[in-house]
Amino acid sequence: MxxxxxxxxxxxxxxxxxxxxxxxxxxxxxxxxxxxxxxxxxxxxxxxxxxxxxxxxxxxxxxxxxCAAISLPDGGAWADWIRLLAARMRETVARYPGVGRAVATGSGPAAPLLEAVVAELDRAGFAAESELAAHAVLVETCLSRGDGLEFLIAGLTARLTRLRREVSTGDRANHRGSGPWHG
The missing domain is CATH 1.10.10.60 (Homeodomain-like)
Incomplete structure (x- = not known):
């Protein structure tokens, strides 16, 4: 047999x-x-x-x-959306040591995540700064262990407040190139 x-x-x-x-x-x-x-x-x-x-x-x-395992949040205020996405990213990426660095680049297979953050920031009114801010969100979320995301959101909130004030007063042209992304 x-x-x-x-x-x-x-x-x-x-x-x-x-x-x-x-x-x-x-x-x-x-x-x-x-x-x-x-x-x-x-x-x-x-x-x-x-x-x-x-x-x-x-x-x-x-x-x-x-990246495909990270579900995007549905609606909500932009800062809450970013926080929820960051929590989901950290939870998922933490299970795969070394992957966070690749996700933080926002390129290649991580590009859809970057594009989603850019779209959310555009929707919030950041337009010109969206891509740079989105990169900062990915880097801070994937590589930092501190409170950097909250500092980033606070800075973005302040910037958005200034942008809205400038638009409402017609003063936008006087402030181009200023803010947290322009040194």
């Missing part, structure tokens, strides 16, 4: 990325190698490259999955 052969699940991009997420959760984004990942899926490294690509491609896929 022969021993039954256990069939392995087919290796797909999803299987590889899921294994990379698991390794990242346990060891951090830089704490595993392509060989470790290949061993985790029961294949050779060339199979990983075939399904996902090189190390940078695998890392980008991990960051994309982590």
């Amino acid at each position: 022969s021993t039954p052969v256990r069939e392995r699940a087919p290796i797909t991009r999803s299987v590889v990325v899921t294994a990379a997420l698991d390794l990242t959760r346990r060891r951090g984004l830089s704490g595993w190698t392509m060989r470790d990942l290949a061993a985790a899926v029961g294949a050779r490294a060339n199979v990983i490259r075939y399904h996902v690509g090189n190390r940078a491609d695998v890392e980008a896929a991990v960051v994309a999955e982590v």
